[in-house]
Amino acid sequence: MTLDTYGGYWSPIVWIIAFVVAFLIVYILRGFGERKYKGGEQTKPFISGTEEPSKGEVHVRGGNVYWGFTEALKGYYNLMKKMHTGIINDYVLWFIGIAAILFVVIILPEVIK
Amino acid sequence: MNEIITHAPILIIAIPLFAAFLTPLIDRVSKKGRDAVVFISVVLTLILVFILANDVFETGLRIYNMGGDYVNFALPSGYHVPIRIILEVDGMSVFMGIISILISLVGLIYSFSHIKGDGAGKYYTLFLLMLVGMLGMEMTGDLFNLFVFLEILSISSAALIAFYARKGKPLEASIKYIVISSLAALFVLFAIGLLYGEYNLLNMGAIANEIRGDAGALPFVTMVAFVLFLASFALKAGAAPMHMWLPDAYGEAPGAISMVLVAATQASLYALLRVCFTIYSATLDTAVIGGILIILGLASIFIGVTMALIQIDMKRLIGYAAVAEIGYILLAVGVGFFELAKGEISEYSMKALQGGIFHIFNDVLDIGLLFLVAGAVIYVTKESNLNKLGGLAHSMKYSTIFFIIGLFAVSGLPPLNGFASKILIYESVYKVSPLISIIAILASILMLAIFVKIFHSVFMGPKLPEYADCKEAPKLMLCSMAILAAIMIFFGLFPDFVITNIVDPAVNALVKNLSYIDAIIRGGV
Numbered sequence: 001m002t003l004d005t006y007g008g009y010w011s012p013i014v015w016i017i018a019f020v021v022a023f024l025i026v027y028i029l030r031g032f033g034e035r036k037y038k039g040g041e042q043t044k045p046f047i048s049g050t051e052e053p054s055k056g057e058v059h060v061r062g063g064n065v066y067w068g069f070t071e072a073l074k075g076y077y078n079l080m081k082k083m084h085t086g087i088i089n090d091y092v093l094w095f096i097g098i099a100a101i102l103f104v105v106i107i108l109p110e111v112i113k
Numbered sequence: 114m115n116e117i118i119t120h121a122p123i124l125i126i127a128i129p130l131f132a133a134f135l136t137p138l139i140d141r142v143s144k145k146g147r148d149a150v151v152f153i154s155v156v157l158t159l160i161l162v163f164i165l166a167n168d169v170f171e172t173g174l175r176i177y178n179m180g181g182d183y184v185n186f187a188l189p190s191g192y193h194v195p196i197r198i199i200l201e202v203d204g205m206s207v208f209m210g211i212i213s214i215l216i217s218l219v220g221l222i223y224s225f226s227h228i229k230g231d232g233a234g235k236y237y238t239l240f241l242l243m244l245v246g247m248l249g250m251e252m253t254g255d256l257f258n259l260f261v262f263l264e265i266l267s268i269s270s271a272a273l274i275a276f277y278a279r280k281g282k283p284l285e286a287s288i289k290y291i292v293i294s295s296l297a298a299l300f301v302l303f304a305i306g307l308l309y310g311e312y313n314l315l316n317m318g319a320i321a322n323e324i325r326g327d328a329g330a331l332p333f334v335t336m337v338a339f340v341l342f343l344a345s346f347a348l349k350a351g352a353a354p355m356h357m358w359l360p361d362a363y364g365e366a367p368g369a370i371s372m373v374l375v376a377a378t379q380a381s382l383y384a385l386l387r388v389c390f391t392i393y394s395a396t397l398d399t400a401v402i403g404g405i406l407i408i409l410g411l412a413s414i415f416i417g418v419t420m421a422l423i424q425i426d427m428k429r430l431i432g433y434a435a436v437a438e439i440g441y442i443l444l445a446v447g448v449g450f451f452e453l454a455k456g457e458i459s460e461y462s463m464k465a466l467q468g469g470i471f472h473i474f475n476d477v478l479d480i481g482l483l484f485l486v487a488g489a490v491i492y493v494t495k496e497s498n499l500n501k502l503g504g505l506a507h508s509m510k511y512s513t514i515f516f517i518i519g520l521f522a523v524s525g526l527p528p529l530n531g532f533a534s535k536i537l538i539y540e541s542v543y544k545v546s547p548l549i550s551i552i553a554i555l556a557s558i559l560m561l562a563i564f565v566k567i568f569h570s571v572f573m574g575p576k577l578p579e580y581a582d583c584k585e586a587p588k589l590m591l592c593s594m595a596i597l598a599a600i601m602i603f604f605g606l607f608p609d610f611v612i613t614n615i616v617d618p619a620v621n622a623l624v625k626n627l628s629y630i631d632a633i634i635r636g637g638v
Contacts (some may be wrong), residue, residue, distance in 0.1 A: 003533055003608040006464040006540040012528035012606045016544060022603025026479050059577065062570030064427050066562065077152055080420060084357055092296060098355055099300075099344035101435050106343075107336050 114164075119184060121165040122177040122200040125210065126249050126366050128158050133241035140234030148225060151237045155218050155244070162214045162248075166207040170618045173201035176254065176632055187318075194631055195316040201254025203629055204618030206309030208470065209383045211615070212477050213247040214375040215600075219593045220369040220452045223485055224587035227492060228367075236276055242269035243373060247380045254633070256305045257315045259384060263301065264348075266377055267294035274366040274374075278609045286365035293358045297345040297381075302608065304341035307334045318633030321392045321626070331396050339397065343405075344386045349381035353413040358425075359480050360432030365392055368488015369593075371428060372481035375435060379473050381440070386446065390623040391630075394453050406443050407545075411552060413440025418559040427487045427497045427567055431480060434523060434563060437556060438476040445469025445538045446544050449624075461544040467612055468537030473524070474615075475530045475604065482519040482597040483564070486512050489586035489594070492573060499570040501579075506572040509582045513572045515594040520568055522559035530601045533608035 002011045045052055052058075070077055117124075125268035132154030140147040169175055177184050177200040187195045202210075220583070221240065228236050246266025253259050271294065309315060310324045311334050324335060344355075351359040359378070362369045385593060390401060417437025424430035446469040452462035489512050491497050506513040518529070525535040535557060543550035604611050622629070 001607055001609060003612060004536075005537055006461045008540075010527075010533060010536050010608065012533075012608070015527050023604075031292065049425035059503040059568070061501075061503070062566060065566045065569060066422060072428075076419070076424060080416070083354070083442075084420065086357075086361070088292050091289065091293060091355070094357065095293075095296065095344065095348050095355050098347070099340065102340045102405065103343055105405065106340055106397075107333075109401075110331065111333070112337055 116169045117161070118175075120177070121161045121168075121201050122175060122252050123179065125158055125161050125165065125214075125252060126200075126245055128154050128161070129241045130245045133238050133245065136238045136241065140237075141406045144229070144233070146373070147234055147237065151241065152221060152225075152538045154241065155214070155221055156488035158244070158248070159214045159218055162207065162210045164558045165202060166211055166615075169202055169207045174201065174622070174628060174632055176201045182418075187316075194314055194319055197252045198258050199633065200252045200320060201632060202252055202628065204472075204620075204622035205383070205386070206251050206622075208445070208619035209251040209380065209473075210248055212379060213251060213376050215246065216477055216636050217244045217247075218371055219481070219485075219596050220373045222596070223369040223372075223488070223590055224367075225595035226320070226587040228369075232276075236273070236547070238267045239273050239276070240373075242371075243273065243377065246270075247377055250380045251383055252599060254317050254448075255315050256308065256317055256320070260298065260302050260305055263294075263381070263384070264298055267291065267298060268382065269375055270294070270362075270370075270374060274362050276370070277367060278365075283365040286361040289358050290362045291630040293348065294538060295637055297349045300341045300345040304338040304345070304421065307338040307341075311335055311338075316633055317387065317392055318630045321630045322328060322394070322396075322634050324392060325395045326421065327396060334595045339393050343385065346381050346388065347409060349378065350385060351378050351413070351436050352409040352443055353416040353436060353440070353627055354507035356416065356439075359436055360429045363432035363435060363484070364426060368485055368491065371431075371488065372477075373485040375477050375480050375484070378435075378439070379477060382442065382473065386623060389450060390453075391626045394450070394626060399450050403447045403449075403453070404449060406603055407549065408447075408449030410440045410442070410444030410447055412548065413437060413443060414553060414556045415440075418556045418563060420603065421563045422559065423452075425499045425501055427502070427571065428484065430499070430563065430567060431487055434483075434560060435476070435480045436558060438480060438523070440470070440556075441535065441538055441553065442469050442472050442476065444531060444542060444549070445472065448542055453624075463539040463620065463624070464537050465541035466623065467507040467616055468534050468541060470623075471608075471612060471616045472531075472538065472618050473533035474600075474611075475534045478597055478601050478604070479519055479523040479531055482515060482601065483523060483592060485590065485594050485597065486519060487567050488601045489590045492590070493583050493586055494580055499567065502571045502577075503574045503580075504572070504576040505580060505583065508580065509572070509585050510592070511591050515591075515598050516568060516572065518563070518601060520564040522605070524564060525557045526561065530604035530608070533605060533611075562587075579588045 002009050003014050119263045132150055132499050136147055139150050176187055179198040181197055187199055242265055246262050249262030250259055271287050271291040274290055275283040308320055311332055312320055314320050349354040414437045416431050421430050421433035449462045449466035452458050496502055522529040522531040525531045539550050
């Protein structure tokens with residue numbers, strides 16, 4: 001079950017044993033916590049005094065996830081969106097362009113030789 | 114048994130082809146009969162692929178001369194070059210064959226759950242033709258034959274992408290796919306024409322032998338043909354920046370077809386590897402070609418993951434992740450090819466190739482499973498927009514578990530299969546440049562972030578009122594997901610078994626290409 005990699009080895013069994021040991025440690029530590037359930041006001045989310053919205057509205061939708069990351073890379077994403085036009089003519093142009101670059105990179109040095 | 118093994122290369126193509134033509138006829142009589150014929154033909158093909166694979170892994174490559182008096186002889190008496198279509202099956206061919214047939218069987222089981230009714234006969238005919246295209250590309254030793262199977266694969270795939278639609282995005286995606294595929298096929302045909310004009314040959318082994326003889330003074334047209342092959346197959350494999358068609362096609366196809374399309378893309382990648390390693394490796398500057406593959410791989414990884422991050426359509430997002438996964442394969446193969454220039458391949462190049470070839474299988478499994486779960490979600494909710502989905506873990510418990518397995522695997526988290534191939538790639542690529550290795554690892558972390566986004570958007574959160582009545586996906590869908598998940602877990606826990614028994618023969622077939630050429634030139638196996 002041990003896979004030899006270039007720099008060492010990978011053994012899933014060792015990993016699983018390590019995972020189980022870590023899980024047991026966490027589980028034991030958890031046992032030291034408060035066992036008594038605290039109901040009432042303490043379990044409600046605190047949104048600066050605002051009433052809790054309905055369950056459906058609480059869910060953070062996919063479009064909002066990683067907003068900060070994409071906002072920080074706005075310049076890059078604007079460029080990428082311009083590149084991905086969705087127009088088939090542009091797809092073909094990219095192909096022709098890459099083929100032309102490959103011609104220059106692969107064939108030109110051989111011709112010059 | 115010997116007879117079966119002897120004729121297995123052609124039967125692997127002939128059985129699904131025959132069933133494809135039989136399906137519409139039986140469809141008119143009995144729907145259950147149609148399903149039975151399709152299923153039995155795929156299972157029979159699967160058995161034959163495994164029998165052939167076992168033989169090839171044990172005894173070496175096998176050829177099949179179509180129409181010849183003796184199918185194992187490449188050259189008729191008195192001839193110096195092969196004149197007939199010859200199927201040539203080595204470790205790499207059967208490795209790809211196993212992927213194609215396995216994924217097709219899983220896709221078929223998945224399709225049975227919801228592809229029913231009058232139009233289903235056409236669906237299964239096209240499905241079988243797609244399988245024929247993939248297996249044909251992987252088994253043939255003839256370049257023109259490769260082009261024919263590439264066309265069969267492209268046409269059937271294009272029809273299946275828009276199978277459910279009469280208008281709108283699926284049709285647009287299908288048109289884009291067929292335009293891109295036709296363009297690539299035209300360039301491939303042009304390249305084949307150039308080689309035929311130069312050498313009067315179509316057999317890959319025979320052409321490779323001629324090209325070896327040209328070492329040091331490769332004719333101009335032979336180099337032009339190589340560039341055309343490289344560009345076309347890279348386009349069909351979805352390498353960035355020629356990847357734009359891929360999320361369109363994957364995103365709009367039915368769930369099972371998206372998964373089989375991943376295997377179809379890998380068939381084009383196989384053709385690229387065959388051209389690079391078998392036909393041209395002896396004469397080209399492999400350091401330059403390896404460098405090009407590494408650059409294409411890095412671009413695919415980076416553009417794939419970053420573009421996936423901003424998608425709000427679930428299947429398009431997975432499509433972009435598939436581009437990144439192709440990048441990992443190209444990166445590893447590029448590192449392997451890079452070293453061929455030195456004549457003797459080093460240990461880290463072999464490890465890179467092992468990782469790359471292993472990742473071909475893992476990519477199909479991981480991305481395939483995610484597409485199946487996405488298909489199930491769309492089937493149940495009729496929605497693929499991440500901004501509208503949520504809370505499905507309440508009603509789709511098994512699908513959620515399968516998605517988590519796919520998420521872990523595709524992100525390269527231990528102990529699943531994705532990690533096993535990626536660690537081979539990271540460590541061997543590090544030897545070429547630590548920076549490339551770091552980019553690859555960071556991209557994997559981003560990949561995890563991307564799929565956590567889907568997981569959170571689709572499955573987590575409270576049960577939404579609009580999906581209150583949603584139920585778990587049909588059992589056959591879950592069954593096909595379970596098959597993939599089981600294979601992934603097995604590959605993750607026993608990576609050495611997979612590498613030794615399946616991957617190494619494929620890698621050796623690529624690196625030690627002389628046996629592929631000799632089998633033709635010496636007249637047979």
